[in-house]
Amino acid sequence: MAEKSVNSLSEDEARAELAELAQKIGAANKAYHTEDAPEISDAEYDRLKRRNAAIEAQFPALKRADSPSEQVGGAPAEGFAKVRHRVRMLSLANAFDDDDILEFDASIRRFLGLTAEAPLAYTAEPKIDGLSLSLRYEDGVLTQAATRGDGAEGENVTANARTIHDIPETLKGAPRILEVRGEVYMSHEDFAALNERQAARGAKTFANPRNAAAGSLRQLDSTITRDRPLRFFAYSWGELSEPLADTQMAAIERLNTLGFQTNPLTVRCEGPQEMLAHYARIEEQRATLGYDIDGVVYKVDALELQRRLGFRSTTPRWAIAHKFPAELAWTRLESIDIQVGRTGALSPVARLTPVTVGGVVVSNATLHNEDYIAGRDSNGNPIRDGKDIRVGDWVQVYRAGDVIPKVADVDLSKRPDDAQPYDFPTTCPECGSDAIREEGDAVRRCTGGLICPAQAVEKLKHFVSRAAFDIEGLGAKQVEQFYRDGWIREPADIFTLRDRFGQGLQQLRNREGWGEKSAENLFAAIDERRRIPLGRLIFALGIRHVGENASNLFARSYGTWEAFEEAVTAAGAQEGAAWDNLLAIDGVGTVMAQSLVSAFAQEAERASIDRLVHYLDVQPAERPQTDGSPVAGKTVVFTGTLERMTRAEAKARAEALGAKVSGSVSAKTDIVVAGPGAGSKEKKARELGLEVLDEDAWLALIGA
Incomplete structure (x- = not known):
């Protein structure tokens, strides 16, 4: 029988069909992603997804907690043990044009105190579009392989890594401890052959080489990985018992002599102009390399300079990825949905006719805020020549190293005659509370707070996210389900689940997708x-x-948590010593500090935090290895002009020795390093009787 149009469905019919679609699409995801045994064709799968999206758009109130539109692939396969990286696997900052690279070079020179004319060498290498992998060798024997994961913790894929031809099982002449890092990828030729084999046996083909490589490495059955033509390029290292070399280039050459494949297009460049020239050469060769790359990575060549430059929180200062230009595509804007985030922000999302952009099928894109939709920036100046965005428009979508695609432009020649300007809501679509836009804020926010279910759910999703508590088996889908059922309303409820339901197993066993083992795994x-x-x-x-x-x-x-809580509580009046000390933390501004103390000052939110901490064992912050450091635990202030190092380098070196660097002088300051031109800070330090050192005395103190 012919399928009814979405517009003619009753509410009960829509609810029933959404339940059926959730079951069918969930089974298809499990068959493909978890069991590697697809049961329906790509075309049928896509048709089911489109039907589900259309019904949800027509009946938004009926959207299920387990909606297929909120799922990406299948559930993570159980069976991979977690691996804690001894040296974090960090990501890279991105650059998109020549000016970004010139600024990268200039920022390094500023940090190191080098002139524009001083020699400064870099390496430049293709950025492989694959999956990061860390290989640990002990006494020359491969003992462990782990994916990057969140940078601190990845998945143990040792058995699968052993099947990759480019990864040696044993090494001769290697340091006793050696962690080699690189990229697992698949060549275009091998990818095409794999898809031919998949198609010949009626199995699902892969969208692109990166997805094929990632899926192949994460197979629970290593015999499947063995049959997949994976390759590996080495380009970096983690923990070492002894240095590989004095420069990045020499270290890469050393890895090659040890038996690893390294990229032959890696070169040493004398300054940014040579880097940009090599980028242009690689971009010209991109289509003929035989494997996917999405840019060029530059690294400061001298490892001693890398050590001095150090790291930001998530990226090294001494490296950057120069991405290739954004890939573009045109498609139809079918609707604009409003999502409410954990802070109450109303975020517009474009629902698009699916289109492939850079090898990825895109059906959603961010529209930023109401100003962006209206064709203006936050100051009222026109963007896109003042063209607004309307439902039904033909829009240009792009991706440029971003996970979330963006709408860049509108083709007015294809705008439907009946297209109307978008009327941004002034009430929350989730709870009906007023959505206000404060002066100076680009975002409109729901005022419902804790009564807004969207904010509550999004806060819980954030709580269990990877960089937060990262509770295995409790993801966004489960949070929505448990919130809807009244099992979890705030973070503390997560840690009382087992006690509130006895052993908790029977209640979960009765749920679709849960069994005794999965329930016990969740509680564990x-x-x-x-x-x-x-x-x-x-x-x-x-x-x-x-x-x-x-x-x-x-x-x-x-x-410690106790010290943090006490300090933030004491700073609640936004004046006095505690407030001054909070603002004195280098990198903390007034807006952030006000937001922090306001959260702790709100009675309901503070009570929720207190209930949560009651169930936790909060570990003190990890301190740098500062055995013997004369400044460990001390608060240091730099003022005036430093002549033998830049202020940024001085701060980084002090923090590496376990010191806390502050931007202001107070009675809690231990040392003030005063260079020429020091003014009020030095004067205040002497009035307080603090230890004041010149630069030479500071360097002598830290043994530099």
Whole structure:
């Protein structure tokens, strides 16, 4: 029988069909992603997804907690043990044009105090579009292979890595401890052959080589991985018992002599002009390389300079990825949906006719805020020549190293005659509360707070996200389900689940997708996360303006939860010593500080935090290895002009020795390093009787 049009469905019919579609699409996802045994064709799968999306658009109130539109692939396969990286696997900052690279070079020179004419060498290498992998060798024997994961913790895929021809099982002449890092990828030729084999046996083909490589490496059955033509390029390292070389280039050459494949297009460049010239050469060869790349990575060549430059919270200062230009596509804007985030922000999302952009099928894109839709920036100046965005428009979508695609332009020649300007809502679509836009804020926010279910659910999703508590088996889908059922209303409820339901197994066993083992695994995963690092806990609270980097900054500054809580509570009046000390943390501004103390000052939110912490064992912040450091634990202020190093380098070296660097002088300051031109800070330090050192005395103190 012919399928009824979405517009003619009754509410009961729509509810029943959404349930049926959720079951069919869920089964298809499981068959493909988890069992590697697809049961329906691509075309049929896509048709089911489109039907589900159309019904949800027509009946938004009926959208299910387990909606297929909120799922990406299948559930993570059980069976991979977690691996804690001894040296974090960090991501890279991105650059998109020549000016970004010139600024990258200039910023490094500023940090190191080098003139524009001083020699400064870099390496340049193709950025492979694959899956990051870390290989650990002990006494020359491969003992462990792990994916990057969240940078701190990845998945143990040792058995699968052993099947990759480019990865040696044993090494001769290697350091006793050697962690080799690189990229797992698949060549175009091998990818095409794999898809031919998949098609010949009626199996699902892969969208692109990167997806094929990632899926192949993460197979629970290593015999499947063995049959997939994976390759590996080595380009970096983690933990070492002894240095590989003095320069990046020499270290890469050393890895090659040890038996690893390294990219032959890696070269040494004398300055940014040579880097840009090599980028142009690689871009010309991109189509003929035989494997996918999405840019060029530049790294400072001298490893001693890399050490001096150090790291930001998530990226090294000494490296950057120069991405190739954004890939573009045109498609139809079918609708605009409003999503409510954990801070109450109303975020417009474009629902698009699916289109492939850079090898990825895109059906959603961000529209930023109401100004962006209206064709203006936050100051009222026109963007896109003042063209607004309307439902039905033909829009240009792009991706440029971003996970979330963006709408870049509108083709007015294809605008439907009946297209109307978009009327941005002034009430929350979830709870009906007023949605206000404060002066100076680009975003409209729901005022419902805790009564808004969208904010509550999004806060819980943030709480269990990867960089926060990362509870295995409790993802966005489960949070929505448990919230809807009244099992979880706030973070503390997660840690009382087992007690509130006895052993909790029977209630979960009765749920679709749950069994005794999966229920027990969930409770065990929750218990495992009762012990949590301070930085992760602060980030998990979801306080506006307090991101992952700031959370780790607060953790390092205060050390323990008790000290942090006491300091933030004392700073609640936004005046006095506690407030001054909070603002004195280098990197903390007034807006962030106000947001932090306001969260702790709100009675309901503070009570929720207190209930949560009652069930946790909060671990003090990890301190740098500072045995013998004369400044470990001390607060240092730099003022005036430093002549033998830049201020940025001085700060980085002090923090590496376990010191806390502050931007202002107070009675809690231990040392003030005063260079020529020091003014009020030096004067105040002497009035307080603090230890004041010149630059030479400081360097002598730290043994530099």
